[in-house]
Each structure stands twice: as structure tokens, then as C-alpha cells.
Amino acid sequence: MQQTMTQAIYNNFLGNAPDWYKKAIIGFLVINPFIFTMNPYLAGWALVLQFIFTLAMALKCYPLQPGGLLLIEAVFIGMTSPDLVMHEVQVNLEVILLLIFMVAGIFFMKDLLLFGFTKLLTRLKSKLLLSLAFTITAAVLSAFLDALTVVAVIITVATGFYSIYHKVASGKEYHHEHDHTEDEHLHHLTRQDLEDFRGFLRNLMMHASIGTALGGVMTMVGEPQNLIIAQKANWDFIEFFIRMSPVTIPVFVFGLITTVLLEKFRLFTYGAQLPENVRAILDEYDRHLDDKRTTRDNAKLAVQAIVAVWLVIGLGLHLAAVGLIGLTVIVLATAFTGIVEEHQIGHAFEEALPFTALLVVFFGVVAVIIQQQLFTPVIDWVLTYEGKTQMMLFYLANGLLSMVSDNVFVGSVYITEVGAALEHGSITRDQFDMLAVAINTGTNLPSVATPNGQAAFLFMLTSALAPLLRLSYGKMVYMALPYTIVLTIVGLASVYLNLYGMTEWFYDMHWINHHTANLGTAPSH
Incomplete structure (x- = not known):
């Protein structure tokens, strides 16, 4: 009878999901506490990758249940706290x-x-x-x-x-x-x-x-992080648009052009x-x-x-x-x-409600990222560079981290760090402005690579429409790939070539003189 009950519980666990998938989730739940006792930082990254795995398998099993189980365990073993999860929910x-x-x-x-x-x-x-x-x-x-x-x-x-x-x-x-x-x-x-x-x-x-x-x-x-960046930089609607335009218009x-070429030559299943x-x-x-x-x-x-x-x-x-x-x-x-x-x-x-529940779990994973300081080494490393190299690294670092986590979180973390650097006098106001553009474009453009990079993509992947159209995680990544390559490269080239000229033009026009009293160091021009 005991064996039968055990089998029944196992069969009920995650319903009709494949047997290998159930075993994978159980395996994650078993090994995570051991990894955490040995190396909390490594355990944090393991959790992030496991959560991405549940998103990738969204058509096998809705990610709310396996992702939720992983997060509940993470809270119990101390990777984050209920208060920090609640804080992330309140912020969002x-x-x-x-x-x-x-x-x-x-x-x-x-x-x-x-x-x-x-x-x-x-x-x-x-x-x-x-x-x-x-x-x-x-x-x-x-x-x-x-x-x-x-x-x-x-x-x-x-x-x-x-x-x-x-x-x-x-x-x-x-x-x-x-x-x-x-x-x-x-x-x-x-x-x-x-x-x-x-x-x-x-x-x-x-x-x-x-x-x-x-x-x-x-x-x-x-996007939500655009609003956060605009508030930190003290930019209004028009100024934000003009500052981003050297990157966003190209x-x-x-x-x-990519849309036209994909359709005309029927590439990547278009x-x-x-x-x-x-x-x-x-x-x-x-x-x-x-x-x-x-x-x-x-x-x-x-x-x-x-x-x-x-x-x-x-x-x-x-x-x-x-x-x-x-x-x-x-x-x-x-x-x-x-x-x-x-x-x-x-x-x-x-x-919307199943996705809303999933998003709250996602914010819980973000709380783990914050408490375990998973991104801190990358931020510290990028801030050791200067000039155009620093801008390009900010753009790429934001893009790569947005692909694996969430562009709203990455954008808000980076702009907060850069704002702190400005207040401490580590960077000038014009550096801050250029880095803000690099952060915004970095979080928005390369993040099209994966559904978890952008909430809109994730919403589509987990909608009732996705299984009807056979639109899986892998299919979305594959179909987004040509756009990811073009948007990332053109964005990077624009950050490198156009931003300095635009910032100098702003100061020549005295566009942002009214900001220098509000935010840190005066411009170096």
C-alpha cells in the first residue's frame, strides 16, 4: 500500500510532464541545499539557470509550478528572504x-x-x-x-x-x-x-x-526600466527620446531592413x-x-x-x-x-493571472540575485574601464545579463550603481549621461535573444496561443536570432560612434545645464 501511495504521489507530481523532466526538477531540489552550503554564490547561479530551464520547457510544463518549488526551497534554505521577495513585488x-x-x-x-x-x-x-x-x-x-x-x-x-x-x-x-x-x-x-x-x-x-x-x-x-533610468537621470520625455536617438534610430x-530580408529570402522559418x-x-x-x-x-x-x-x-x-x-x-x-x-x-x-503568478516567482528569483550579489563582480569589473571601452562594455554586460535574467532588473541595478559613482565623483556628468544611454539600449536590444530577457516575450511564450502555434522557447530563440545579431551589432556600433558627438551637442546647446545642479559633478566641457 505504501509503495502504491508513493507511486501515486510521484505520478501526480507535475501531472503529465515527461518522466525525465520530473526527475530533473527533483534532482535540482535535492542538490541545491548542498551547493548552497558549499558556495552560496554558485548556488545562486544554479538557481537562475534552473529557472531558465523551466521557462525553456514551458510547453512541457507551465513554469509556475517547478519554478515556484525551486523558489520556495531557496527561501527556506536562506538564499533570500520573504521580506526581500515582498520588496521586489512592491517595487514592481x-x-x-x-x-x-x-x-x-x-x-x-x-x-x-x-x-x-x-x-x-x-x-x-x-x-x-x-x-x-x-x-x-x-x-x-x-x-x-x-x-x-x-x-x-x-x-x-x-x-x-x-x-x-x-x-x-x-x-x-x-x-x-x-x-x-x-x-x-x-x-x-x-x-x-x-x-x-x-x-x-x-x-x-x-x-x-x-x-x-x-x-x-x-x-x-x-519599458519599465526606461522610466527608472529617466528618473535617475532627471530627463523628460523629449530629452530621453533625443538622447537615445543616436542608437535607437539606426x-x-x-x-x-532585417524584417524585409527575412521575409524576402525566407530565412529562419520566415x-x-x-x-x-x-x-x-x-x-x-x-x-x-x-x-x-x-x-x-x-x-x-x-x-x-x-x-x-x-x-x-x-x-x-x-x-x-x-x-x-x-x-x-x-x-x-x-x-x-x-x-x-x-x-x-x-x-x-x-x-493574465497565471502569468502574473509566474512573474511574482520571477521577482523572487531576482531577490536571490540581489541577496547573493550575482551581478556585482561584473559591475565592478566594467567600472574599472574608461571612455568608449567602458560604454561598450556596459552595453554588452547589460545585454548578456538581460538575456539570462530580466532587463528591468539589470537596468535598474546598473543605473543605481552608475548614479552612486556620479555622486562619489568617480565619473563626470557627461560620462553618466552616456552610460545611461548604454544601459538603456543594452538592456532593451540584445535581450530579444531569449523570452526571459523581455517580459513581453515571456508573456507570449506562456500564453494560451503559444502551444496552438507550436511556438516553443527554442523556436522563439531561433526566430529571434537574426534580429538579436543585427540589433546588438548596430546598437554597439551606434554607442561607439554616435554617443560622444551627441553629448557634446547637448552641452553646446545648453540643453541640460539645469541638471548639473541636481546631479553630481559639473560637465567636463
Whole structure:
């Protein structure tokens, strides 16, 4: 009986995850306390790598459970404390509220989003132009909104497209009363159509995700760490944009060129075309909805459009925290479209809450990184260099550390260290300004290499859409690779070639004379 109970507990452990995966997690849990007693620093890095492993295996088992078990053990054996984990959660409360409320708010605008993007998809026949449209749209939106919000929009749109296909493929297709000839080809869907359609949607999702990075690096609201850096440097919205532009504008241009080349030459699984059968389904579905849309439906679309305008204005002018604006979107979009039952509203939160829980675990891992001072040796080493070498090393160090941990954490740690160096007189104000640009671009650009580098990528990987499109951790890394190489190299070259000239121009224009009284040493010019 005891043996049977043990087997039952083991079988229940992590559910349907592969046997080798269960044994790997148990192995991690067994060896971590021993590593910690011998070398806490090494144990910290082991935990980080193990957590990345759980993210990489997200399609085998959702990372919340194995990652959560590793973190609980880490707290128990003293790698970090509950207070420090709570501190990290409090510091990142805006990001958590954003996920809970903004993603749910986008859910209530899905009719409008699907309407707009279906028109775009059916009118724009060229895959190349469509890919560029998705990349540019995501970049522009991310510059004024937040990358997570934009990815939530894209996930909603892609899920809508996939569900249209799935309804037809599973035999639940709609029929026009007047026209049956249009529906005849709908029955000829093949397995290849499904694979091609998945590839097509994967392409658009990845282009748009990269777009969020291209636009998110440009402004102080694009990513959470941008806001932290802007506050430390005492820069406003315009100054932040201009200071970043010597790096961000060339990167944006080369990012778009990369999109064109990947699609044109069908590299790294890009260039997948929308199958004609599926295009016919989407065209037909679009016409079907247009025909049956009532005045009440049009009123809903109009309300959602007005709410979308409020969303852009509210976020663009920073009238409140992003999550609170998301809450207003939920209230407005539901109140004026007749969604007033609790169970209807509950569906909107299903997508975001598992990821929110995972993100809190992630902040716990960040607490381990802080307590065990895993990044301190790298920071100390980089600060021993000077001039352009120092800037390039800051850019690369931020990029590499962001790939393995989180760009928000890395950016905030580095800007705090550089701010302390400025206060102590170790660096001048113009050095500080250039290092701030190197830190911001370093955390935002090379971090596209892995899903854990950017929260928006991680959100997509752990969304319900990823398994539908067969978008695994490895697939995301592979498809992001050409962008990672181009963005990292162009960013590094721009940091090396352009930053000194831009800083001198700023001082010549007396743009930031008002800052020198506020922050440390006077400029050396």
C-alpha cells in the first residue's frame, strides 16, 4: 500500500510532464541545499539557470509550478528572504497591475481589434508589407504604450484569427442563406493548410514582438526600466527620446531592413504565406460579419474605438499608472457594451493571472540575485574601464545579463550603481549621461535573444496561443536570432560612434545645464 501511495504521489507530481523532466526538477531540489552550503554564490547561479530551464520547457510544463518549488526551497534554505521577495513585488507593483487589469481590458476590446486587423489582413495581400505593417505598428504603439500591452493586443488578434480557422476546420462553419458557392472550398482544408497558417501567424507574432523592442527602447514609457533610468537621470520625455536617438534610430532602420530580408529570402522559418484556403475563410468570415452586424454591434465597436482613444491619451500623457488605466478600460468597455455578469468578466482574467503568478516567482528569483550579489563582480569589473571601452562594455554586460535574467532588473541595478559613482565623483556628468544611454539600449536590444530577457516575450511564450502555434522557447530563440545579431551589432556600433558627438551637442546647446545642479559633478566641457 505504501509503495502504491508513493507511486501515486510521484505520478501526480507535475501531472503529465515527461518522466525525465520530473526527475530533473527533483534532482535540482535535492542538490541545491548542498551547493548552497558549499558556495552560496554558485548556488545562486544554479538557481537562475534552473529557472531558465523551466521557462525553456514551458510547453512541457507551465513554469509556475517547478519554478515556484525551486523558489520556495531557496527561501527556506536562506538564499533570500520573504521580506526581500515582498520588496521586489512592491517595487514592481505597477507591472503586476498592468498585467492583471490592462490585459483584461484588451480582452474587452477584442471585437474592435479583430475587426481592424482582419481588414488589414484581407486587404493587404503582400506578406512582406503585412510583416512590415505589424513590426512598425507594434513599434509605434510600444513607444507610447507599454510593450506588454501591445503584445496582449497581438495575442488577442492572432487568437481571433486562429479561432476563426478552427471553427471552420472543425465543421462549425457559418453559412450564408443566399450564397453556398463561397463555402464549398471551406471543406477542402488540409493538414498542410493548418501548418502553413501556424507558420504565417508565428511570423507575424515574432515580427510584432521585435517591433515592441524597437519602439520600446526609444521612449521613457516603452519599458519599465526606461522610466527608472529617466528618473535617475532627471530627463523628460523629449530629452530621453533625443538622447537615445543616436542608437535607437539606426537600430530601428536596420530592424526593418532585417524584417524585409527575412521575409524576402525566407530565412529562419520566415516567409510563410497565408494559404489561399485560409485567406478565403477569413475573407468570407469578414463578409459574413459585415452582413450580419446590427446597429447594436456597430454601437459596441464605436464604444470600443472611443475607449481605445482614451487608452492612448491616458497612457501617452501618463494620467495614471498603466494598470489603473487598464481598470478604467475594463469599466468603460463593459459598462457600455452590456457585459455586467461576473462570469462574463471572469473570462478576461484567465489569460493574465497565471502569468502574473509566474512573474511574482520571477521577482523572487531576482531577490536571490540581489541577496547573493550575482551581478556585482561584473559591475565592478566594467567600472574599472574608461571612455568608449567602458560604454561598450556596459552595453554588452547589460545585454548578456538581460538575456539570462530580466532587463528591468539589470537596468535598474546598473543605473543605481552608475548614479552612486556620479555622486562619489568617480565619473563626470557627461560620462553618466552616456552610460545611461548604454544601459538603456543594452538592456532593451540584445535581450530579444531569449523570452526571459523581455517580459513581453515571456508573456507570449506562456500564453494560451503559444502551444496552438507550436511556438516553443527554442523556436522563439531561433526566430529571434537574426534580429538579436543585427540589433546588438548596430546598437554597439551606434554607442561607439554616435554617443560622444551627441553629448557634446547637448552641452553646446545648453540643453541640460539645469541638471548639473541636481546631479553630481559639473560637465567636463
